[in-house]
Every structure is written in structure tokens, then in C-alpha cells.
Amino acid sequence: MCGIVGLFLKDSRLEPELGAMLTAMLVTMTDRGPDSAGIAIYNADAEKPFKITVQSPEGDTEFGTLADRVAALTGAPARLERKGSHAVLALGRDRAKAVLAMIRSDFPGLRIMSQGNRIEIFKETGLPQSVAEAFGVAAMRGTHGIGHTRMATESAVTTLGAHPFSTGPDQCLVHNGSLSNHNSLRRQLVRDGMRFETENDSEVAAAYLTHRLQEGRDLGGALRDGLADLDGFYTFVVGTETGFGVLRDPIACKPAVMAETDRYVAFGSEYRALVDLPGIREARVWEPQPAEVYFWERAA
Amino acid sequence: MTTMLDLNETPLRDVNAALQATAGMQPNTAFEIVNPRGSHALAVGLNAPISVRIKGSTGYYCAGMNQHANVIVQGSVGPGVAENMMSGTVVVEGDASQYAGATGHGGLLVVRGNASSRCGISMKGIDIVVQGSIGHMSAFMAQKGNLVVLGDAGDALGDSLYEARLFVRGSVASLGTDCVEKEMLPEHVDLLRDLLARAEVEADPSEFRRYGSARTLYNFHIDNAQAY
Structure with missing residues (x-):
């Protein structure tokens, strides 16, 4: 069904x-x-920032580390909103590619749910x-x-x-x-x-x-x-x-x-x-x- | 006397139990069901000549296995309306989803709107009248009974048909394997006129074409024609 x-x-x-x-x-x-x-x-x-929605079973530790790494990479405080086991990261469009690459290489425990101007996926x-x-x-x-x-x-x-x-x-x-x-x-x-x-x-x-x-x-x-x-x-x-x-x-x-x-x-x-x-x-x-x-x- | 049943207040099982408890009773018992909200399996397994009016749209298997009852749905129905009906009448004032009247042995199903795919699949004696159009694979392996369509039929009408009769007023997208157009003889015009009258539908029987089995797929023998 x-x-x-x-x-x-x-x-x-x-x-x-x-x-x-x-x-x-x-x-x-x-x-x-x-x-x-x-x-x-x-x-x-x-306002349309680029948004990346990520999921982690260990969100309590992973999302904090992610926020720090994003801040270091972009040179500005990370805008990360926690929603249950997911977090939505809001970025400047020009930084999106670098941040996505960093998540994929350095955060194997994080799953990328969605990315884009409007979409957020929670599942x-x-x-x-x-x-x-x-x-x-x-x-x-x-x-x-x-x-x-x-x-x-x-x-x-x-x-x-x-x-x-x-x-x-x-x-x-x-x-x-x-x-x-x-x-x-x-x-x-x-x-x-x-x-x-x-x-x-x-x-x-x-x-x-x-x-x-x-x-x-x-x-x-x-x-x-x-x-x-x-x-x-x-x-x-x-x-x-x-x-x-x-x-x-x-x-x-x-x-x-x-x-x-x-x-x-x-x-x-x-x-x-x-x-x-x-x-x-x-x-x-x-x-x-x-x-x-x-x-x-x-x-x- | 009309008994009102409100699905906002009475659970579905209790509503069906109240309807089914009339088994063996005399006619002139009437029920009105409000707030069906797309419920599944509403008014199934009835076995008395009662009148049931459902005010709104229903989900799967409405009025399934009906015997004797007269069920009117003032809305649309989900898949499998009047499935395996034995006798009685089911009238849907809106549209019907797939496999309307499937495997029905008797009685009359009327759909005032459209019926989608697989209408009358494996019908075994039921009469089905659809005032709108029907979808693909309708009357697949239909064995007995009559399917009347005032609108158009979708692809593969009457595929692997046995001895059901199909009457279509509009166009047929394509005929299924072993289904062919057949001549409308006076007996078919009379049959169709009676079906249209029973369904309370105004239409000229001479505007319909008849389709039936070419009898090349199954083991038909003329000596057994009475059996169908």
C-alpha cells in the first residue's frame, strides 16, 4: 500500500x-x-537562503560540531535550526557547494535530507x-x-x-x-x-x-x-x-x-x-x- | 420509518451491524447514513429488502456482497463498489473508482457519473449501467450479465470475455483479446430498453453497439449455450 x-x-x-x-x-x-x-x-x-536539511541519530553532538565547522568555513556564525532528529542549515548560496562537500567528506553520520531554496524534508x-x-x-x-x-x-x-x-x-x-x-x-x-x-x-x-x-x-x-x-x-x-x-x-x-x-x-x-x-x-x-x-x- | 445513522457519532462497525441486523425483515425499513467521510466497507453484507441512503462519498467496497437491499450513494465511491453483489440495487450518484461491480452475481449497479478501470471485472450475472464513461480493462473475463455504458469505454474492453453482454453508446478505445462487435438483434434492443428503464436512464437503445466474446479463447460449445 x-x-x-x-x-x-x-x-x-x-x-x-x-x-x-x-x-x-x-x-x-x-x-x-x-x-x-x-x-x-x-x-x-x-528571504530565500540556501537550506540544507540534515538528519543524525546523534544530533546532540553532531549538530554542534557541524555549526562550528560551517562557521569556520563561511566566516560567519552558522544559522542552524534544530527540529527533532533533523536540523536545517541556512546559508548564502555561494557557500552551499563547499558546505555540502564538507558534510559529505567529514560527517559520515549525517544524512542529507534535502537542499534548495524552499524545500525542507523531515522523515x-x-x-x-x-x-x-x-x-x-x-x-x-x-x-x-x-x-x-x-x-x-x-x-x-x-x-x-x-x-x-x-x-x-x-x-x-x-x-x-x-x-x-x-x-x-x-x-x-x-x-x-x-x-x-x-x-x-x-x-x-x-x-x-x-x-x-x-x-x-x-x-x-x-x-x-x-x-x-x-x-x-x-x-x-x-x-x-x-x-x-x-x-x-x-x-x-x-x-x-x-x-x-x-x-x-x-x-x-x-x-x-x-x-x-x-x-x-x-x-x-x-x-x-x-x-x-x-x-x-x-x-x- | 427512516432510521438516521451518523458516522460522526456512531462507529462504522456499529452502523454496519445495525444495517445487517435487518436480515429477514420486511421491506419499508429505511436508513439514512450521514457523514460517511470516505469510510471503507460501508453498508456491506446486507441481506434484507431495506432502503439505505448514504449522504456523501464513501471509500473502498461500499455495498459489497449486497443481497436484496436498495443502496443509494449521494456522492462518489472508492474502489470495489457493490463487489460480489448477489441481488438488490446499488445506485451511485457520483463517480465510481476501479473495479465497480466486480464478480457480481446478480442485482443492478447504476453509476450516474463515470466508472474508472476494471468496471465489471469477472462479472457473473450482475447488470451494470454507467451513465458516463468507463476506464481500461473493463469487463475483463466477464462471464455473465450485462454492462451498459452511455459514454465511452477505455482500452481493452472485454478482454478474455465469456458470455457477458456489453453495450456501449460512445466510442471504444480498443477491444481486448477475443472481444468483438456483434449485431444488435431485436432481442438485444428489448433487453437494453429494459435495463435502461430499470436504471431510470433516458437513452435510445438503437444508438448502442453490442460487443461480446468471439469464443475462440475458451472452450465454448454450442450445445452448452443454455448454461450461460
Whole structure:
């Protein structure tokens, strides 16, 4: 199974409530996947520092050391905000590459969850309610976000095996289903220079889309390419800095319901996830068609 | 007398138990269920000629295994509505998700909106009338009964079909293996007119095309035709 929820806001007045809305939707989907849960939030802050979200089981010691090392590298005090087992590091864009390289070489215990102008990803093993509470997701504001609760099939139940997967700046993907050609596709993508953190099939789909975007495709084009190259069962929901997309495989066994009003576009694995959204009774509610690309973009 | 059941106050199991407790009762018992909120397996396993009106959308397997009851959903339904229905009527005023009416042995399922993929898969005698369109792989391995579609049908309609009859007014994206168009004889027009009347749908039977099994995939013998 697995449960997916997503929200893409059109009405900025809903932005302060994004985290609370997504949390409630995800908790409703708990019985679709009890292994682990995660959420990607694209924040709406006017100031856009480059942000790196990292995770560590030994955050108490590691995050302090990281802050010191970042300060030494950048020549300014590190802006590091602790959220549960994760921490969000805010940087000048020109320092991002050096800091990422330093984390990868000197902090093998730190896992990079996401990086980009807007995105923050929080994910852990456990039920959606406890994961959302650990990170204070309900208080987060933003323009769009995606949540996932996992019933593992293709790889281990670990923090890194949880969704969303992020394989490029401000990009993320969640997946309900299983891919059958992920090993061959991973080998091809490694040859093309992509980096993988897990043996998970969904990470391959994320990296595939990242690679297509790097080659200049827009989100819709990358998803259309995926129809030809990704073999297996999937309902994907993907996020970029300004976009939100949905794709189901041609067989379309994995459930999906969408709702759209003047104020938002919403996705749920089941209608139950959508019942408390504002104006849902008047919303256009539909099941996304198999093999049809849906995506929405907002002004950057 | 109409009994009101509110899923905001009464747990789903208690609602289903109240409905199922009518087994063996006489008609004129009616229930109205409010706040379904996409609940799964609502109004399943009914076994009495009661009337159940659900005010809102439901989740998986609504009205599954129905016998005798008349269930109306004033909303849309998730996957597997009226799955394995034996008799009675289920009417969905909105859309139905995948495998609506799957494996049904009898009764009538009406979907006023669209039904998605695998509508009527492995149907075994149920009648299904969809006022909108249906998705791919509908009536896959359908054995018996009638599927009527006023809109269009998706890819691979009637793949590996046995003796179910398929009537489509709109376009068919593609026919599945061993499914072919067949002539509309007067008996089929009469059958279709009756189905449309029972579903309370206004449509001219002469506008439909009939599809059925070419009988090359399974071991059909004309001497056994009465068995279907």
C-alpha cells in the first residue's frame, strides 16, 4: 500500500495552515503504511537562503560540531535550526557547494535530507502522528507540500528508506507502488553521474526525474519521459521549487484522488484524506487518469 | 420509518451491524447514513429488502456482497463498489473508482457519473449501467450479465470475455483479446430498453453497439449455450 497526500496552494491566505492541513491528511492515511513517514514542505519565506536539511541519530553532538565547522568555513556564525532528529542549515548560496562537500567528506553520520531554496524534508521511521509531532510539522507554513506514509516492499525500513526522496535541489518524489527495472536504471543513472543513498526503487524514480530536469526538460516533460522509461506500478507525486506534479502508470492499480478549488490543488491516496479540506463539498473531485501527466506551476 | 445513522457519532462497525441486523425483515425499513467521510466497507453484507441512503462519498467496497437491499450513494465511491453483489440495487450518484461491480452475481449497479478501470471485472450475472464513461480493462473475463455504458469505454474492453453482454453508446478505445462487435438483434434492443428503464436512464437503445466474446479463447460449445 503506502499513503500519499499533497497540497499545492493557490490562495496565499492558506499558507500559514499548510503544515497543519498536511499533517491531518497524512494522519488519516496512517493505516495505509505504518513503517515510516515523511513530509516535504516548500516554505513561503520572502528571504530565500540556501537550506540544507540534515538528519543524525546523534544530533546532540553532531549538530554542534557541524555549526562550528560551517562557521569556520563561511566566516560567519552558522544559522542552524534544530527540529527533532533533523536540523536545517541556512546559508548564502555561494557557500552551499563547499558546505555540502564538507558534510559529505567529514560527517559520515549525517544524512542529507534535502537542499534548495524552499524545500525542507523531515522523515523518520514510525507512525505519521509521532513523526509529524517530532518535527512540529503542524506549525510549518508554506506554498506546497507532500507527505507519505510507507508500507515497505522494496528495501529496508530506515530513515533513508522513508519518503519523500530528494535527488536534486528543491526536488522531491513520493511513490506508492514498486518499480521492476530500478536496478538497471540505477546503473545507467550512476554512469550519468547521479548519486544514490539507498537501494530503494523510489529513489531511482526521483533521480531519473532529476536527471531529466538537469537535461533541460520541464517537470511535465520529465514525467512524460518517465512513462516510457519507468517500468512497474506507480502513483508518483513530485514537487519542485515552484511545481507540483502527479503521474500514474498505465495500469493504474495504485489509488489516487484529486480535488481542486480556487484555493488549492489536493492529492490523496483515498478520499478520506481530503474530507476536512476547506470547501471540499464544492471542489472538483476526480481520479487522475492512467498515464496522464498532471502538473501545476506557480510564479517563482 | 427512516432510521438516521451518523458516522460522526456512531462507529462504522456499529452502523454496519445495525444495517445487517435487518436480515429477514420486511421491506419499508429505511436508513439514512450521514457523514460517511470516505469510510471503507460501508453498508456491506446486507441481506434484507431495506432502503439505505448514504449522504456523501464513501471509500473502498461500499455495498459489497449486497443481497436484496436498495443502496443509494449521494456522492462518489472508492474502489470495489457493490463487489460480489448477489441481488438488490446499488445506485451511485457520483463517480465510481476501479473495479465497480466486480464478480457480481446478480442485482443492478447504476453509476450516474463515470466508472474508472476494471468496471465489471469477472462479472457473473450482475447488470451494470454507467451513465458516463468507463476506464481500461473493463469487463475483463466477464462471464455473465450485462454492462451498459452511455459514454465511452477505455482500452481493452472485454478482454478474455465469456458470455457477458456489453453495450456501449460512445466510442471504444480498443477491444481486448477475443472481444468483438456483434449485431444488435431485436432481442438485444428489448433487453437494453429494459435495463435502461430499470436504471431510470433516458437513452435510445438503437444508438448502442453490442460487443461480446468471439469464443475462440475458451472452450465454448454450442450445445452448452443454455448454461450461460
